[in-house]
Amino acid sequence: MGEAIVITSGKGGVGKTTTTANLGTALALLGKRVCLVDTDIGLRNLDVVMGLENRIIYDLVDVVEGRCTVQKALVKDKRFDDKLYLLPAAQTSDKSAVTPEQMKQLVDELKQDYDYVLIDCPAGIEQGYKNAVAGADEAIVVTTPEVSAVRDADRIIGLLEKEEHIKPPRLVINRIRSHMVKNGDMLDIDEIVMHLSIDLLGIIADDENVIKASNNGEPIVLDPASKASIAYRNIARRILGESVPLQTLEEEQKGVFSKLKKFFGVRS
Amino acid sequence: MSKQRSYVTIKGTKDGLTLHLDDMCSYEELMTELDEKLTLNAADAEGPLVSVHLKTGNRYFTPTQEEEVRALVRGKKNLVVGSIESNVVTKEEAYEWKRKNEIVPVAKIIRSGQVLHVEGDLLLIGDVNPGGTVIAGGNIFILGALRGIAHAGCYGNKEAVIAASVMKPMQLRISDVMNRAPDYKTEERNEMECAYIDDTNQIVVDRLQLLTHLRPNLTRIERRL
Numbered sequence: 167m168g169e170a171i172v173i174t175s176g177k178g179g180v181g182k183t184t185t186t187a188n189l190g191t192a193l194a195l196l197g198k199r200v201c202l203v204d205t206d207i208g209l210r211n212l213d214v215v216m217g218l219e220n221r222i223i224y225d226l227v228d229v230v231e232g233r234c235t236v237q238k239a240l241v242k243d244k245r246f247d248d249k250l251y252l253l254p255a256a257q258t259s260d261k262s263a264v265t266p267e268q269m270k271q272l273v274d275e276l277k278q279d280y281d282y283v284l285i286d287c288p289a290g291i292e293q294g295y296k297n298a299v300a301g302a303d304e305a306i307v308v309t310t311p312e313v314s315a316v317r318d319a320d321r322i323i324g325l326l327e328k329e330e331h332i333k334p335p336r337l338v339i340n341r342i343r344s345h346m347v348k349n350g351d352m353l354d355i356d357e358i359v360m361h362l363s364i365d366l367l368g369i370i371a372d373d374e375n376v377i378k379a380s381n382n383g384e385p386i387v388l389d390p391a392s393k394a395s396i397a398y399r400n401i402a403r404r405i406l407g408e409s410v411p412l413q414t415l416e417e418e419q420k421g422v423f424s425k426l427k428k429f430f431g432v433r434s
Numbered sequence: 435m436s437k438q439r440s441y442v443t444i445k446g447t448k449d450g451l452t453l454h455l456d457d458m459c460s461y462e463e464l465m466t467e468l469d470e471k472l473t474l475n476a477a478d479a480e481g482p483l484v485s486v487h488l489k490t491g492n493r494y495f496t497p498t499q500e501e502e503v504r505a506l507v508r509g510k511k512n513l514v515v516g517s518i519e520s521n522v523v524t525k526e527e528a529y530e531w532k533r534k535n536e537i538v539p540v541a542k543i544i545r546s547g548q549v550l551h552v553e554g555d556l557l558l559i560g561d562v563n564p565g566g567t568v569i570a571g572g573n574i575f576i577l578g579a580l581r582g583i584a585h586a587g588c589y590g591n592k593e594a595v596i597a598a599s600v601m602k603p604m605q606l607r608i609s610d611v612m613n614r615a616p617d618y619k620t621e622e623r624n625e626m627e628c629a630y631i632d633d634t635n636q637i638v639v640d641r642l643q644l645l646t647h648l649r650p651n652l653t654r655i656e657r658r659l
């Protein structure tokens with residue numbers, strides 16, 4: 167029986183889809199069987215980021231409406247030999263085509279076959295959000311170091327804390343630009359973590375290679391040299407329960423590292 | 435025979451008249467005697483208005499009865515009811531009093547979009563984040579950072595205060611007075627602070643230690659009885 171993790175944020179464009187694609191890929195690289203579920207019905211793009219869009223035949227709405235089985239709709243990522251699959255969102259319907267009950271049933275079914283089911287949540291707190299969280303056991307909240315993104319993350323955390331079936335959400339801070347933080351032009355990590363008061367799962371630098379990789383349909387984790395890749399791999403290991411100290415980018419910011427350690431229970 | 439009846443005892447004080455009403459006799463007997471005694475004692479119509487304080491002992495007046503008593507007193511020249519005091523209250527009144535006076539401890543972070551409302555005093559162990567709101571009929575004490583909105587004395591109590599370990603609110607409201615954060619950034623002070631309404635009917639924020647002088651009754655449970 168696997169675990170279902172929803173990746174959510176409230177605000178759009180902060181990196182939910184990128185995070186879902188990269189964490190899924192990283193978990194598959196670590197030998198786990200992973201299924202990615204795109205719940206952004208009407209605005210699907212997880213398939214594009216994964217480079218799988220040409221192989222889609224059926225989608226999530228087809229499954230829910232009984233036009234095909236889940237197995238038939240799943241798109242296999244050939245790079246990972248039976249480890250990584252994608253259940254794409256429908257592009258032609260809208261979010262009301264699926265109910266939270268149907269989503270829960272679907273995710274429960276996928277959990278039978280996969281170690282991790284990663285659910286990419288659409289922006290907002292409406293129907294699409296409700297569908298995405300319905301079947302989840304855990305939640306990852308993605309934010310960027312901007313006041314508006316943090317505000318929306320706070321709102322989402324408040325909603326997630328009301329969902330009794332979901333464990334306390336964990337935080338990923340994406341698109342950090344160290345020079346802006348240093349100059350005080352961006353919120354720093356300490357500030358965000360203190361404000362949101364949830365466990366920090368990891369931080370990812372703003373890196374144009376992330377955008378390039380997504381455009382090529384090859385998640386950045388597949389490039390072992392990039393910093394963002396290491397950051398995503400480390401998050402994946404933390405999801406598996408390892409305690410991995412924060413790397414590189416965070417060491418550039420004096421003082422942060424020591425303070426963050428206690429969030430992972432790292433002993434030095 | 436009027437001699438043996440003494441259900442109403444009248445005493446003159448500097449605040450007017452205090453009437454002790456017997457709580458064993460019937461309501462009708464009491465009303466008859468009250469009427470007689472007040473007529474007898476009526477001062478001349480030219481005098482100033484005298485307020486009458488009724489002490490009803492263990493008798494409970496229903497709202498209708500209370501209205502009748504008030505009407506009776508008002509009917510006498512230059513008398514008016516100042517207060518009616520009884521040893522008994524209904525259960526509802528007691529519960530209401532409790533709700534409005536108890537300190538409600540809550541351990542939680544009030545996040546953006548969330549509203550926490552209590553009838554009495556709020557003791558919040560946690561933060562109020564920007565976009566979050568706490569509302570209390572009484573005082574608000576926050577062991578944490580206030581970065582959202584706090585509204586104390588929401589039913590009109592202007593004596594209510596708001597105290598927080600870190601006072602960085604978006605908006606403060608006490609009773610019907612409001613003030614919002616300045617548009618410029620203020621430096622973070624590492625001191626607990628409190629907000630209250632001052633003599634000019636404005637909300638001011640000051641050191642927490644001042645509260646003992648400003649609101650000496652703050653911690654006395656009987657303060658609103």
Ligand SMILES: Nc1ncnc2c1ncn2[C@@H]1O[C@H](COP(=O)(O)OP(=O)(O)O)[C@@H](O)[C@H]1O
Nearest residue numbers: 178179180181182183184341371372373376377
């Ligand atoms: N760490 C990063 N560095 C640079 N660009 C990023 C990073 N993470 C995401 N992006 C870019 O930001 C945009 C929005 O990301 P996306 O994952 O689609 O957000 P969401 O799913 O939350 O709407 C995309 O163009 C993506 O490539």
Ligand SMILES: [Mg+2]
Nearest residue numbers: 182183206288
């Ligand atoms: Mg997306």
